[in-house]
Amino acid sequence: MKAIPVLLLFAVTVCLGIWLGVEYLRRVRSRPVMIGLHLLLGAAGLEVMGMLLSGAPDGSALPSTSLMRVAALLLLVAMMSGLLAPMIGRRSRRTMNFALAAHVGVAATGFVLFLVVLI
Numbered sequence: 651m652k653a654i655p656v657l658l659l660f661a662v663t664v665c666l667g668i669w670l671g672v673e674y675l676r677r678v679r680s681r682p683v684m685i686g687l688h689l690l691l692g693a694a695g696l697e698v699m700g701m702l703l704s705g706a707p708d709g710s711a712l713p714s715t716s717l718m719r720v721a722a723l724l725l726l727v728a729m730m731s732g733l734l735a736p737m738i739g740r741r742s743r744r745t746m747n748f749a750l751a752a753h754v755g756v757a758a759t760g761f762v763l764f765l766v767v768l769i
Contacts, residue, residue: 652702653768659695660725663688664761671754692729696722699764718767724760728753 666688673680699722731753739746 656695656699656702656764657768659691659698660761660764663691663695664757666691667754667757671750674750689729689732692725692732696725696729699725715767717763721760721763721767724756724763728757728760731756 666684670680670684670688703718703722731749735746735749735753738749
């Protein structure tokens with residue numbers, strides 16, 4: 651029950667990320683507001699997830715299994731790779747494609763692992 655806010659934040663972040671990815675593949679320039687919203691929602695989800703992993707002030711917590719911690723780590727790596735992707739791929743579209751593919755792969759793995767642990 652306490653995982654619903656985290657799940658909603660990550661679900662909206664994933665949907666927005668899919669939309670941004672489709673825009674990138676269409677070679678349409680994404681609006682910076684949407685990219686910022688994607689970043690803020692992901693950061694908010696990670697913050698709530700971290701708080702619930704360590705134990706919230708009201709005593710609630712996520713199932714603190716090692717798989718949940720791995721999911722949190724993967725989502726953190728996805729956030730960092732998403733922040734670094736524009737800097738890495740600035741000069742070459744091929745490099746940018748690789749950086750974004752790494753971001754998507756790590757994020758998808760972390761999100762699916764998060765879902766598996768909740769079920």
